[in-house]
Amino acid sequence: GESVGLHLPTLSVQEGDNSIINCAYSNSASDYFIWYKQESGKGPQFIIDIRSNMDKRQGQRVTVLLNKTVKHLSLQIAATQPGDSAVYFCAENFPLTGGTSYGKLTFGQGTILTVHP
Amino acid sequence: DAGITQSPRHKVTETGTPVTLRCHQTENHRYMYWYRQDPGHGLRLIHYSYGVKDTDKGEVSDGYSVSRSKTEDFLLTLESATSSQTSVYFCAISESGTGAPGGYTFGSGTRLTVV
Numbered sequence: 752g753e754s755v756g757l758h759l760p761t762l763s764v765q766e767g768d769n770s771i772i773n774c775a776y777s778n779s780a781s782d783y784f785i786w787y788k789q790e791s792g793k794g795p796q797f798i799i800d801i802r803s804n805m806d807k808r809q810g811q812r813v814t815v816l817l818n819k820t821v822k823h824l825s826l827q828i829a830a831t832q833p834g835d836s837a838v839y840f841c842a843e844n845f846p847l848t849g850g851t852s853y854g855k856l857t858f859g860q861g862t863i864l865t866v867h868p
Numbered sequence: 869d870a871g872i873t874q875s876p877r878h879k880v881t882e883t884g885t886p887v888t889l890r891c892h893q894t895e896n897h898r899y900m901y902w903y904r905q906d907p908g909h910g911l912r913l914i915h916y917s918y919g920v921k922d923t924d925k926g927e928v929s930d931g932y933s934v935s936r937s938k939t940e941d942f943l944l945t946l947e948s949a950t951s952s953q954t955s956v957y958f959c960a961i962s963e964s965g966t967g968a969p970g971g972y973t974f975g976s977g978t979r980l981t982v983v
Contacts, residue, residue: 785971794958794974795911802968840910844966856967860910 763865770831772862774824774841781843786815786826789838789861798826798839828864836866871895874959874975881982887946889978891959893939899962900942901972902926902934904955911958917942918965949982956980 764770776784782803787795801808801815801824808815814827824841838861845855873892881887891900902914903926913926915934923934931953933945946953956979960972 783966783968785967787971787974792977794960794976797971797973800967800969800971842967842971844968846966855913856972858911860908 760860761863761865763867764831766831766833766866766868768831770826770828770835770864770866772826772828772839772841772864774826774859776822776824776841776843778843778845779819779822781845783844784815784817784824785842785844785856786813786824787840787842787858788835789840791837795840831864831866833866833868836864838863872959872961872973872975874957874978876978877976878979879981881949881980883950883982884948887949887980889944889957889959889980891942891944891961891975893942893961895961895963895973896939897961897963897973898939899965900936901960901962902932902942902944903958903960904928904953905958905977906955914944914957946980949980951982954980954982 785800786798788798789795799810799813799815801817806817812829816825828835840858840861842856842858871894875890899918901916903911905911912928914928914932915923915926917923917936920936935943956977958977959975962972
């Protein structure tokens with residue numbers, strides 16, 4: 752199918768630990784991937800993205816790894832803080848045929864990250 | 869969220885009544901989207917627009933219609949609201965059709981309850 756899924760629906764960590772959130776995708780033609788953070792009562796917020804021609808990308812305290820061989824995406828958060836507690840979604844884009852530039856962004860259901868002080 | 873506003877933020881309506889949700893952007897982005905978010909289903913695309921008066925269906929479009937008469941406004945209408953349409957609705961915008969770079973920017977959402 753064309754679904755994006757997550758291995759773990761919940762993740763609890765201690766403040767200061769590193770967190771790893773995983774995502775499996777099924778469409779090998781997907782060319783762009785995004786991680787979003789959603790806090791309670793708010794809309795999803797962009798964290799980091801990666802194109803399919805890369806296998807790693809780093810941001811501030813976050814790193815996204817892409818393994819196209821096994822169709823796996825992960826988000827690593829360094830020195831996790833209580834403010835990182837939220838739901839994290841991965842999303843994949845696979846391009847439509849016919850020359851259109853519009854793709855289709857499909858979202859996973861999310862992982863709940865809880866950070867304990 | 870900067871550059872994108874949804875209204876209303878909360879609404880309770882009765883079954884069978886029409887409802888219109890509004891998404892307004894100040895970013896001049898070409899692409900706009902309506903998603904619904906439900907427990908166990910994540911974010912699902914209802915309709916999207918790739919320009920003024922250019923719209924198309926997403927995966928859960930039944931019972932919904934959209935209109936985009938101006939670049940900045942994208943309206944979602946529930947023709948005759950049903951309890952199954954109780955959900956949180958998010959609007960999103962994007963400069964490119966693929967979302968790259970930077971992904972979609974989402975609004976703060978509208979919580980709709982159909983009683």
